Amino acid sequence: MINIQYNQNPQEIKLREKSKRPPFKWAGGKDRMFKRYHLAGFFPEAEIETFVDCFAGSSCVSRWVRKNYPEAQIIINDKCLELIDMFRFMQAPTWSYFKRELEVHFLKYANLSVADRKKYYYEQRDIYALQPGLLSPVQQAATLYYLLITGFNGIWQTSQNFNYRYATSAGLQTMNPNGSGFDMNRIKEFSDFISTVALTSDDFEDTGVYASPSTWFYADPPYRCSFSRYNSAGEFTDVDQTRLTEFLNTCADKGAFCTL
């Protein structure tokens, strides 16, 4: 058993490596918050055994944790099944297939005019959302990744008309095809990281199975009064916010370290 506590003197934490920004944007993503979290004593001094990212989104917080606690078991959970499926195909056993499919999209992007890139985006979005059966599972994962980096401001919108899958409009389509968004080395680094974690796409309460005195739960739920429907995870109501508080109290009663 370990005794996890807030760090009282954050200056003394030896940061093993600063965070790298995730290769795609995510609404509510904490990628710019690393320094603030660190100075607020977010990182416990003790080595932790298990870290549970209950609402992982871009998973950038888990990435900080991996850098700072290389031995920890990390559980990345998000109720958005399409996101977790995309991460699954980015893991080592299927990375080369994912990469090949993504390169097809990148090549198209590089060779099209801005107007044709827009057309291509909408074609791909409509296939992904409305006719997913035309794509293999790995093609779906790579197409979603492509849509996330070329869609409007990295925002994930859904609606009934798009089967609650993905409805975001096209972004400007003026990004440099040799720029950082398309940098395969950067995406591979993310793949290397995601290959070291366990993935689940459950409601946050189901992660309670990991509650123990050596577990650190991190909860970054959808904000109150944000989009009523975030993505396929559905609405997160005030009843859910209360449910979350009770859930974390129960985990804390079992000795877990909980951060909200």
Ligand SMILES: C[S@@+](CC[C@H](N)C(=O)[O-])C[C@H]1O[C@@H](n2cnc3c(N)ncnc32)[C@H](O)[C@@H]1O
């Ligand atoms: C504020 S975002 C998390 C951002 C993340 N920390 C990051 O840095 O990218 C909230 C996430 O909660 C997920 N979510 C919504 N309802 C959920 C639920 N009941 N259980 C688990 N995840 C849920 C959404 O899909 C969304 O990715």
